[in-house]
Amino acid sequence: MSLDRSDVEQIAHLARLQIDAADVDSYGDSLNSILNLVDQMQATNTEGVEPLAHPLDAVQRLRADEVTEPDQREALLSVAPATEEGLFLVPKVIE
C-alpha cells in the first residue's frame, strides 16, 4: 500500500504539523519509501510472540503519594513564549 497526497495531509493534520503544499509530495515519497522498508516485517511469522515494550520487562514503579516537587512556577514560566499573571497565554479559544 502507498500513501497519497490526502493521506499525507491527514497524517500531518493529526500530528499538528503545518506542511507547505509544495512539500507534500516529497514527504509522501519519503514516507512511502520508509513504509516499504518497514513492510519487510509483514513476512515474518510472529504468532504467539509476546510484544516487548520494555527491554527488562520492568513495570512502572510506584511511590508514596507525597508532595516532592518544590514550587518552580517562576522558573518554568520564564521560558514560555507568552505569559500573563502566572499563566501561559494562547490565542482566544472561547468567543
Next chain:
Amino acid sequence: MFDKTLAELAQGLERGDFSSTELTQAYLQRINTLDSRYNSFITITEEQALAQAQAADEARATGNGGALCGLPIAHKDLFCTRGVRTSSASKMLDNFVSPYDATIVSRLKNAGTVTLGKLNMDEFAMGSSNESSFYGPARNPWNTDCVPGGSSGGSAAAVAARLTPAATGSDTGGSIRQPAALCGITGLKPTYGRVSRYGMIAFASSLDQAGPMAQTAEDCGMILNAMAGFDPMDSTSAERDMEDYTAELNQPLAGLKIGLPKEYFSAALDAGVAEQVRNAVAEFEKLGATVKEVSLPNTELCIPAYYILAPAEASSNLSRFDGVRYGYRCDNPVDLEDLYKRSRGEGFGAEVKRRIMIGTYALSAGYYDAYYNKAQQIRRMIQQDFVNVLNDVDVIMGPTTPQPAFKLGEKSSDPVSMYMEDIFTLSLNLAGLPGISVPCGQTNGLPVGLQIIGNYFAESKLLNVAHQFQQATDWHKQIPAGAEV
C-alpha cells in the same frame, strides 16, 4: 597536554603539573582556534567553565577533590543544563535556556567536572550523520568532507580532534557507538536504565540511554562511575547497586569466549572494515580469547522494527512542543490550531517531521496491530536471539558500522539509505543491551570501529575487554591530521 587521556590528566592535576584553571583555559583556547573547522560545539560556556575550574582547584587544594575533580568535559546539547541554552540542535529550542539540570549533568558537576560547552548533534538525536542539525553539520576530523556520524556527531568530533578529553552522548539506535566508530574514539552505550534519562530531551523513551565518549575505555569507566546509578526522577531507572566500572579493567582475557555473528559479516560489509575487524579479533585470540561463530538470525529485521517503534515513541514525546510552554512559537497565530501547526511546522526540521508522521501513522486507528504491535513482537525475537547467544559466549563482537565515514550529502537525500547505517547498532537498543565501540584500525585513512556487546549490566566486562585491547594496540591514540597536539 591535549593528547592525554582523562586518566592521565587526572594524574597531572593530582601531581600539580597543572591546575584545572590552566587546563580549562588551554582547552577553551584550542576550541576557539580549531572548532571553526569541525563545528562540533553549539555553545561554549567559557565563563562557567572557568568558575568551575577555580572551584575545582580550591577543592583539590583542600583535599576534597574526587577522581574527576577539575577535568574538562562537554555535554551533548540534549542534556538540560541550568542557565545554559539546551537546543537539541533544533530551531524549536534555539531560544530554550533550561531551568534545571539533567541528572547526569548535576552528577558530573558534583563530581567536580568542568563543562566546556554543549555539543552539536542531529536534530532531536534523529540521524546518523549530524546533518540534520539546525546549526549545520559537525565534520569528521579525519576528513572534513566526511560526516562524523550521528546523532552524537559533535561529541565524537570534539573528542577525536582533542577539543575536549571526554564528552557525554546519548544512544537510541547507535548514536554513541556509530559516531565513535566513524571518528576513531571509544563510546559506551550502557544497559537500558543504567543511566538516568531525567533531563535528557526524549526521543524514544524505551530505547534512549546516555553514555560516555572518550579516547579510551578506562576514561569511559571513570565517567560512567559518575553518570550511572538509580534515579527516582526517571521512572525506568534500574534499581541496582553502584559499582566501580574501573575495578575490573586489568583482568586478563585468557579464556574469554567471543561470538562472531555470521550475519554481521555479510556481503554488504565494506571489505576494509571487515579486514580491520578480523584483525582485531585475531588480537583478542593472542590475548587468550577463544572465538566461535554464532547466529543472530533476525538481524535484518531490526531496521524495520526500529523505524516503527522509535518514530512511534518520538511522535508521542515530541507532542510536548506546542509553542505554548517553551521553545519556538510562530508569529501572529490566528487560533490555537494555527499556533500548534505553524509552531511545529516551522520549528522542526524535515527528518523530525518525517519521523513524527511515520509514528503518527503507525499509531493511528487501524494500523496499530500491523505496525506497532508487530514491531514489538519482532523486538522480543531480536532480544531472544541475543539471550540465546549470550548464554553461550561472554561477549559478541563485530563491526560497529557497515562502512567507514561517508561524504556529507551522500545519504542525506535518501532517509532509507541513511537508516541502513545503523544495522549493527539498533538491535542493542531494541534488546536493551550494553555495547561499546572501540577504534580497531583504519581503511583509506578513516577509522574503523569494533563493537563489543555484552549481557545486561555487564558494562564492567565490556570496559575490561576494551581496555585490554587498548593495552595491546594504539588505534585509540591516533590523532587526525590538522588536529595535531
